[in-house]
Amino acid sequence: MVTAVALAPRFGFPTTTPTPLWNDRPLPVAPAPVQAPNWVELAKQLKPAVVNINTKRVEEGMPQLQGPMGRDDQFQQFFKQYFGNQRRTVRSLGSGFIINPSGYVLTNNHVTDKATEIHVKLADGRELSATVVGRDPKTDLALLKVDATGLPVIPLGDSSGLQVGAPVMAIGNPFGLEQTVTTGIVSATGRVIGEGPYDDFIQTDASINPGNSGGPLINGQGQAIGVNTAIFSQSGGSVGIGFAIPVNVAKPVVTQLAQTGRVERGWLGxxxxxxxxxxxxxxxxxxxxxxxxxxxxxxxxxxxxxxxxxxxxxxxxxxxxxxxxxxxxxxxxxx
CATH class of the missing domain: 2.30.42.10 (PDZ domain)
Incomplete structure (x- = not known):
């Protein structure tokens, strides 16, 4: 026998459906009028203008030595007296990108700082010596010059109208892995991370690692809108928080470096x-x-x-x- 059972409302409880605590209405956002950037084609066209920068510098100084009972300044002085300051050669890798067919390369200052030798490896395999046209430590930018003409270039865009959520692509040489391409979005703009008096970084989740420094951050139109510079990481690898110098910060710096080799700035006091x-x-x-x-x-x-x-x-x-x-x-x- 099938019996239908109707449950009456319990005494004291409302019979109407309660209003939910949340709102599930979709936002009235119009669909994107364009498709995602053609990263495949953009990468093919832009990678030839991204270079691998290999530097060598000489550092002087004694390594921190310890005596049998731990740190001992007298032990350190003994070795310094008889062996002197030790010199060692340090090599490092970074990235850069060509902004002028006559061989001008934009990169980070920290990539080439104190370097005694700078070599730029082009995408076609050529390795050329580079000279520093000028550097600006306050914005961590440097302009290099190689003896070559007719080189492929990456156009410079406009970073002033950059929107959070916009797609971007990073090209560089992380850990020496040449011509590596990663994509992501603009996570934030105007970031101040304590790097200097002119902090105005673009934050991105495009994977940036050691060796990416100096490489371009590209928008969906194939223009450089930033110079990849730093990452926030406790492990040393990418955790999705990378920073790039806006290209609008770089443009006046590069112009002065090309003209005079240094940057002069206004002062208010x-x-x-x-x-x-x-x-x-x-x-x-x-x-x-x-x-x-x-x-x-x-x-x-x-x-x-x-x-x-x-x-x-x-x-x-x-x-x-x-x-x-x-x-x-x-x-x-x-x-």
Whole structure:
């Protein structure tokens, strides 16, 4: 016998369906108007312009020696007195990319820093000696020159409009593995990682490892929009957090390096700090934007312009200053 059983609502419990705590409605986002970049074709065309940089430098100094009972400065002095400072040759690998058919190669300064010999290996197998046209430690950029013409190049794009989530491709020589291509997206822009006064890094999850430094970060149009520079890793390998110098930071630096071999920057003469929401409220500002002047150097352009401690700079030379980190870069670009 089949019996149908109806359960009555328990006393005190509602009979209506409760409103869920979450919202499952899809976002009203229009589908992407274009397909994913043709990475296969872009890689074929761009890889010939990416180079392997091999450097040699000589380091002097005694290795840290220990006596039988552990660290002993007298033991160290004894060996230094009789054997002197030891010299050793250190070799390192990095990447770079050709930006001019006449042999100009853009890379990181730390790839070639203190190098006594620099060799650039082209995709066609040629290995050429390179000279340093100029270097800029503050942005970690260096411009090299090889004696060759008619070389393939990678065009420089515009990093100012780069959007988080945009697809990107990294090309380089991680661990000496030449012409390695990885892809990912832009994870963030404007990152400050403590590398220098002009930090403005692009963060990407495209795999970047030791040896990738100096290689290009490419957008979907086949243009370099960054110079791969650093990774965040506790193991030394890629964990999906890589950083690239925006190409818009590199362009004025490269121009000056090619012309004079060095970079000259504007100087304002202030120390600054961020405008926090609390400070913005105390100053009566509509939003927490700009750079708060903490001090002014005597005789500086800032003092001559009438800037005082406690002023908030929201615009410089016609350019908006939304964050305090932006002011040093804007001032530096002043002729």
């Amino acid at each position: 202030v120390s600054i700090q961020p405008v926090t929401p609390e400070l913005a409220k105390s100053f009566g500002l509509a939003s927490a934007q700009g750079a708060l002047v903490a001090s002014v150097v005597d005789g500086s352009p800032a003092q001559k312009a009438g800037l005082k401690r406690g002023d908030v700079i929201t615009e410089y030379n016609g350019r908006k200053v939304a964050r305090s980190e932006e002011l040093p870069r804007v001032v530096a670009e002043t002729p």
